[in-house]
Amino acid sequence: MSNESPQEDRFQSFVSILIATVTIIAATTAFLQAFAGNQAAEANRQAQELSLQATTKRVTGAVQFSYDWQGAFQTWREIDLQIIHAEQEGDTLAIERYTELRDRVASLSPLLGPPYYETSVNWPDSARYEADLYIVDSTRLTEQFTAQAELGNAWDDIANAFVIQLTLLAVTLSLYGLSNSLKSWVRWLFVFVGLSMVVFNLGWMAYLLIAPLPELPQAAIEAYAQGVGMAYQARDQEAIQYFDQALSIQPEYANALYERANSYFYLGDYTNAAQGYEAALDAGRDDTSLGWNLGWTYYLLGQFDDAVSINQQALTRDPTLIGLRMNQGLVLLAAGRFGNAEVEYTRALEEAARQVSASRAAGQEPPSSLWFYLDAGAADLESLLDTLNGTPKAWTQSPPASVISTDLSNLQNDALGYIRGIKEASASLEYTGQLPGLSSNAMVPSMQAGEKIDDDAGNFLRYDITESFPNGTNDVVILFDYSGMQTGQSEIWKVYVNGFEDPSLRVVSDWKLEDTGSAVKQITFAYSNVFVFTPGEYVVELYVDYHLMQSVKFFVEE
Amino acid sequence: MSSARFKAFASVMIAVVTVLGAAAVCLASVAANQAGNADFDGVTASIKAQEATMLSEITTYEHYRAYTTYYRYNELGNLIYDESLKPEADADRITALGELQRQVWGMATGLQYNFFPPRYLNPDGTYNTQREFDEELAEAAQRDELNPDSYFQLSDSLRTKGMLFAGVLIVLAVAFWFFNAAEITNNRAKFFFAAVGILLTLGSIVASLAVQFFF
Numbered sequence: 164m165s166n167e168s169p170q171e172d173r174f175q176s177f178v179s180i181l182i183a184t185v186t187i188i189a190a191t192t193a194f195l196q197a198f199a200g201n202q203a204a205e206a207n208r209q210a211q212e213l214s215l216q217a218t219t220k221r222v223t224g225a226v227q228f229s230y231d232w233q234g235a236f237q238t239w240r241e242i243d244l245q246i247i248h249a250e251q252e253g254d255t256l257a258i259e260r261y262t263e264l265r266d267r268v269a270s271l272s273p274l275l276g277p278p279y280y281e282t283s284v285n286w287p288d289s290a291r292y293e294a295d296l297y298i299v300d301s302t303r304l305t306e307q308f309t310a311q312a313e314l315g316n317a318w319d320d321i322a323n324a325f326v327i328q329l330t331l332l333a334v335t336l337s338l339y340g341l342s343n344s345l346k347s348w349v350r351w352l353f354v355f356v357g358l359s360m361v362v363f364n365l366g367w368m369a370y371l372l373i374a375p376l377p378e379l380p381q382a383a384i385e386a387y388a389q390g391v392g393m394a395y396q397a398r399d400q401e402a403i404q405y406f407d408q409a410l411s412i413q414p415e416y417a418n419a420l421y422e423r424a425n426s427y428f429y430l431g432d433y434t435n436a437a438q439g440y441e442a443a444l445d446a447g448r449d450d451t452s453l454g455w456n457l458g459w460t461y462y463l464l465g466q467f468d469d470a471v472s473i474n475q476q477a478l479t480r481d482p483t484l485i486g487l488r489m490n491q492g493l494v495l496l497a498a499g500r501f502g503n504a505e506v507e508y509t510r511a512l513e514e515a516a517r518q519v520s521a522s523r524a525a526g527q528e529p530p531s532s533l534w535f536y537l538d539a540g541a542a543d544l545e546s547l548l549d550t551l552n553g554t555p556k557a558w559t560q561s562p563p564a565s566v567i568s569t570d571l572s573n574l575q576n577d578a579l580g581y582i583r584g585i586k587e588a589s590a591s592l593e594y595t596g597q598l599p600g601l602s603s604n605a606m607v608p609s610m611q612a613g614e615k616i617d618d619d620a621g622n623f624l625r626y627d628i629t630e631s632f633p634n635g636t637n638d639v640v641i642l643f644d645y646s647g648m649q650t651g652q653s654e655i656w657k658v659y660v661n662g663f664e665d666p667s668l669r670v671v672s673d674w675k676l677e678d679t680g681s682a683v684k685q686i687t688f689a690y691s692n693v694f695v696f697t698p699g700e701y702v703v704e705l706y707v708d709y710h711l712m713q714s715v716k717f718f719v720e721e
Numbered sequence: 722m723s724s725a726r727f728k729a730f731a732s733v734m735i736a737v738v739t740v741l742g743a744a745a746v747c748l749a750s751v752a753a754n755q756a757g758n759a760d761f762d763g764v765t766a767s768i769k770a771q772e773a774t775m776l777s778e779i780t781t782y783e784h785y786r787a788y789t790t791y792y793r794y795n796e797l798g799n800l801i802y803d804e805s806l807k808p809e810a811d812a813d814r815i816t817a818l819g820e821l822q823r824q825v826w827g828m829a830t831g832l833q834y835n836f837f838p839p840r841y842l843n844p845d846g847t848y849n850t851q852r853e854f855d856e857e858l859a860e861a862a863q864r865d866e867l868n869p870d871s872y873f874q875l876s877d878s879l880r881t882k883g884m885l886f887a888g889v890l891i892v893l894a895v896a897f898w899f900f901n902a903a904e905i906t907n908n909r910a911k912f913f914f915a916a917v918g919i920l921l922t923l924g925s926i927v928a929s930l931a932v933q934f935f936f
Contacts, residue, residue, distance in 0.1 A: 175905075176905035179901045180902065183901040184898060185904070186897055186898070186914070188897055190887075190890045190894035197883055197884055198887075201756075201884060204760065205877070208764065208873065216771065219774050223778040226778050227778065227782060229782070230785055230789075233786075234786040238789055238790065242793070256810070260800045264793065264796055264797055267796050268793060300744070360822070451902045
């Protein structure tokens, strides 16, 4: 029997009931914590499974497509070339034989039959085949994985919140226990603080129970995956319809906003593209690709300040992005901020040299994209100059000349210098791992394209200089004068077709001629009876010791 | 029962309920731990299954690539043979075709023996990639557990078990509340509180045993 006063007994009874009540709340919290933990574990497990399945789908799809393309189609194509050869030779029986063989080989892969083989262009629609084979499926699985992972994270957060609540309830129980051993008003303070914590916990618990979880509807994922498949086939209008469908179900679907923006971009609708990228950014997609694309779109729209700002954000996150840094230089150049542009181009080339040097020092190779971005950096500058000169090409991407209000003379001078610098750096880094050294005395003052003319007996008559060659041309000669050459100097010939280098036509050798004179370089498919130059613009460049000596342009007509 | 004896009884029941609560937490924890292990085993099986799928696909298409070359030469030999029978083929051509035919059939035969298993050749000369893939996968299943579903079902079951023990904990907490109420009450209501507490405790014990042994 208690010896305490009745008032003390009442207090202790009151605290006992409080403790028992808090115990019930704690047990309920523990139950909810276990529930949330289970949900998190299940979601994370499903995310792991989906991730594995997505990887497997992509790998097995790539394996199968590798066979379809380089097993079946390559064989088909080899036989097709044998047919062309037989046609050139007029061997009817061989034509029949190889045509029949080619048709039989076509049965080995779905890629070589309807609906993937396009008879109108005599070439399979590989993008459509890949989209059907694995792109759509693996995209769906990847999105499902991402959705499950986000759901798992959300449940993890909830479970962790319940753990904190349990800790607070333990503190509450401790306060109530202590209050029993106190006699003064302080014990009521302990009771009040404990009650406050319980009320806070109950409010928090209620919020956790009613707060929505991040859920991505399956229908939105399906529409998104179909959209990605269409975009992969460059069917951007249809892709946009699918992305619209996904966004009508889930308006804040960041990936759908981003991919729809990409499709708008490829359709040349830069305004909608920029708005789409901004919406994707607002929806939570914040990565380098988005910043890169948005910066480039702002540039094409002539919003140079916005472009500089978003490029800078992406560069701050990853300063090693050579392509993006050259974009930044290009934007600054177009905006007339010549000093800043020079800084960016210089840093881009230094970064390229650093990456090549570091890779080679580690016994590795730099990423292949490095060479692509260096080429693209020069091509973008050429596009800007072509636009300003009123001679844009089919492949030109640049802001309209009307939005460039800077000193054009300065811009052109600087751009030409950067183009040369980038091209020389690219050639030198690729073959020496270092930026080019000082120029030698070598000079190539003139370079022209021409055609070799023989008589009926096949004896050489002359070279006819021309800039334009008829369709079907399979042999072009480059005539040039030179001086100051030294035997053994590096000599590189590069050929650009419609703005992009054709690496199969690149020639790398050492200089073997005299130090001064005239020479002819042949660019030819005449060694076969099958190939000719495709129609378009050709630019031939000669580098000596990695310095661009001279270039010449010619056209092959449609 | 005197008031002192009743309070002692209520105190003992509070202690019993507390011990039972601790036991329920312990069993829930064990179940959660076992569920985690089952998940791990399931994911391991899943990884092995995906690995086996990829390797089987690679192997099959490696062989199919070799078969494609075989098929090309074999069919070319057949076509050359047909061509040599055509009336427009003269003697020189027939001789040349015969030589070419032996050459390409020789290559086809060489490929057949070394670069793909001829077992998967169908009677019509086509290659059964699906059969080879399925056999490769079945072979991998002989070596490793590739089915994660049984592990994941076990894991789900154990998680539910853990949840049920956590639920029992709530019931025990309510029983704890009633025993407390019984202890501090001096009128006849204390018997009602104690009775409810006892019922809840007994119910919890039965539920725990059912979960432990029958779930």
